[in-house]
Structures are given as C-alpha cells and as structure tokens.
Amino acid sequence: MSLPEQVLPGQILAVDDIDEVPPAELGPGVQVRTLPGMPGIRTWVIDLEPGAEWPDLDVHETYGEAYFVVRGELIEGDRAHGPGAYVAFGPKTSHRPRTETGVRAFGFNYDVTP
Template structure:
C-alpha cells in the first residue's frame, strides 16, 4: 500500500546505548516521532536518569520483566510516561521493549 513503511527487528541496525542495552530503530517520522525496539540483557541498568523530553514515551513490554527503578512490569504491560517524567530503565531477568516517541 502507498505510504506504508515496513521494517524487521532482525534487520534493524543495532546500537549499544550502555553495556547490555541495545536500541534497534524501526521508524522515524517527519515530525520527530520514533518507533524502536530496546533490548536489555539480564542485570543491565541505564546509566543515569532517562528524562522524557521533548514529549512523552510509550512503552510496551514485549518479553521479560522491565523495571523503571520503582516497580516491575511483566510482558504485556503498557506504560505511558508523560513529557518531563523520568525513570532508570533496568531489568533483573532481561526484557525486550517496543518504545514509541510520538513527539520525538
């Protein structure tokens, strides 16, 4: 269909953000919106605080258990983090996240 964009996680380039935390970009929109998969190895933790700016962050836990520094979110969880909020992404078990930034 005209206008559709397709990508496969297995073919997306991988960029290591921190030890054990990888980003796989899937799509970027003209307004700065982004869709990506983030993979966290067991025991990995974001270095510092992840602040959501300029807009919100939407997270769906595809597999494993994600922890935001406060609580665990098992596979199937959806998290909306409003602009200006923050967390420290981490996992004890390992996890895969689908992350969407509607405003970049």
C-alpha cells in the same frame, strides 16, 4: 539493513525480522534498534540483557514516551512490568529502566512541542 527515518504518506513499510535491524549499543547490555516512525513519533526496540540498566536517567522535558513489553521484565523504580505491560511517561518526567531477567520492549517517543 538500511531503513528510512519516517514512513511517508502513501507508503507501506514492513520489517519482517526486527533482529536484522542493526542495533546501537547505548551501554553495557543495552541495545536500541531505531525503526521508521511517523511525523512526530520516533519508534524503537530496546533489548536489555539480564542485570542491565539504562546508562543514564532518561529525561523527557518536552515530549512523551511509551513502551510495550514484549518479553522479559522491565523495572521502573520498585515496580516490575512483564510481557503485555504498557507504560507511558508524559512531558516533564524521567526514569531509568533496568531488568533482572532481560527484556525486549517496543517504544515510542511522541513530540508534543507546538
């Protein structure tokens, strides 16, 4: 399935099955599916298998990031976030998510550069 990078003004886009979007393997047990976003917003789905950890420290120098946990549990430091949790990171932050149970989350990167 090939998707455009952005949804354009006046355009409506529907993805009926997220699992049909080809994933990119970022590291052991870590898959990312990039979805079309709006100008200034990158949209994605992450799936981490049980016991997986983001491959590197995720640093946000000039943009923000947020994610919504759909299923499973995502751990940031010593805090676990389960289904329905929304977590946001502002510019000048970093994190390295991991999971013991496996997790699916929808995420958004916000370009806040002038």
